[in-house]
Amino acid sequence: MSEPSVLTTATGVPIRGHRPVRPGLIIAVFCLGLFMTLLDITIVNIAIPDIVTELRASLDTVLWIGSAYSLVYAVLLITAGRVGDILGPRTMFLAGIALFTVASFASGLSSDSAQLIAFRALQGLGAALLAPQGLPIITSTLPAARRGPAFAATGIMSGLGVLLGPTLGGFIVTHFGWRWIFFINIPVGAATLVLAFAFMPDIRPGLRHRLDIAGVGLLTLALLGMVFGLIEGQRYGWGTISGPISIPLVIAVGAVFLGLFVWRQIRRQKLEPLLPFSIFRDRTFTIMTLVLLAMGFAMVGVFLPMTIFYQSVLGLSAVAAGVVIGTQSLAMMITSGIVGGAGGSGRLNLKWVLFTGLVLFALGVSYVLLVAAPDVSRWAFVPGLVVSGLGLGCVWTPLFGLATRDLDPARSGVAAGVLDTLQEFGSVLATAVLGAVLAGRLSVDWHNRAVIAAAALPEPSRSQFLTGIGQAAGGGLQVGAGQAAQLTLPSDVAAATADQIRTVAAETFGAGFTDAMRPTMLIPVAVILAAAGAVLFVRDRSTTVGKSPGD
Incomplete structure (x- = not known):
């Protein structure tokens, strides 16, 4: 039978x-x-x-x-x-x-x-x-x-x-x-x-x-410490949380557990490791993990400042801001469909499609920075958003296509976990690092512009204005009305004077945020271009869709 x-x-x-x-x-x-x-x-x-x-x-x-x-x-x-x-x-x-x-x-x-x-x-x-x-x-x-x-x-x-x-x-x-x-x-x-x-x-x-239960425990504690520290660092001023516990200590403990996890995985490679190092033997997969880390960093590094700019500086509603951002998403969807469909023909070289996509993304973001101004029309950003969206549509399909080109299906789950983790870690890192950089530069630029703008206010109001600016600038980045809405004034300030002070505060905030946003967003642009450079080291062997390694 x-x-x-x-x-x-x-x-x-x-x-x-x-x-x-x-x-x-x-x-x-x-x-x-x-x-x-x-x-x-x-x-x-x-x-x-x-x-x-x-x-x-x-x-x-x-x-x-x-x-x-x-x-x-x-x-x-x-x-x-x-x-x-x-x-x-x-x-x-x-x-x-x-x-x-x-x-x-x-x-x-x-x-x-x-x-x-x-x-x-x-x-x-x-x-x-x-x-x-x-x-x-x-x-x-x-x-x-x-x-x-x-x-x-x-x-x-x-x-x-x-x-x-x-x-x-x-x-x-x-x-x-x-x-x-x-x-x-x-x-x-x-x-x-x-x-x-x-x-x-x-x-x-x-x-x-x-x-590997012990490996799961070590990796969980490692990522918990490092990701928690990065997420909460700015809220605690990168200092003390409570008593002897501080953000640097939490991150350091996470790093120690990560070292213990790697040490355990080295010892278990011939047994049942949680993270098989064999997936990193493929140079192309390893490079794609770095590119995905860069993309996680860049996406947050671009969208975090721009979201605040749309709503806090230009005064757009969430829906209106979403419509503007939607031009980028639509462009990405169009090119994703074209690249994905053409991929089935076996005529696309994924390495160069990915390289081109990353460069276009960087160029589009650079255009956005070039035209950004406190009084600019929201539609002025559309050319840059469309170009960056076209670039993004040329990124995701080649990126995962290259990463999985020679991947053993038996390891594909853990490989996907590594890719997703690095992308998410890049996002968290960008939120922590670029959020701190943006807030720091805003505090300085807003104060410098406020000193100049104070000359247009009545003499008795100047010191109150500068004091209020200093307090609002330390209040953390806010989406919506922005820090200018946090400006508090003494109750004895005349209503007409208070309105004048708040108007000047909003104008100086807009100009200061724009000045702070430009150098901050140049960091993700540089990261994107570095990722494009890394793609050049991908082997051309079997990079064409539809070719198997043996072809």
């Missing part, structure tokens, strides 16, 4: 059960889940003012609504990817979607900030479980020649998340309230869960392995 045949994917990866493989449907289901998590990152920021008001929470407390999500997400990506190699990406994807949907429902029902922060952390856990599963799903079900459209689809979903987050978030908060930014995930999550059960096969790219 013959044994029943075992189903396999197009790349020879075994499938548990008898569910047929429909790559188009599988990628669509994954993109739907990915879109939900990406949208949630951008949409929540719009609701912070309303959350502060309704829950009567301090701004510092409410900022943890975003930080809790980011912290849990960044810390667990590698572990979730490795577990996906062991249990199968379908299992982890279903668990992630289910947890994210339930946590979204609970977030919408939160009655205080502590509950909301806790449920946001659970959302981050759900996102971390599902995010690394896309790469093993794509590499297991599609041969290299057909992966371009799949990677393009994930790029388009990223563009839609960025495009719809501010605009959809502003609409929902205005018309339905902040709780509905979480409730909107429930039907999307439920539909994704049903479709995943129906169409996503149980692919097992790796053999049944044991999880």
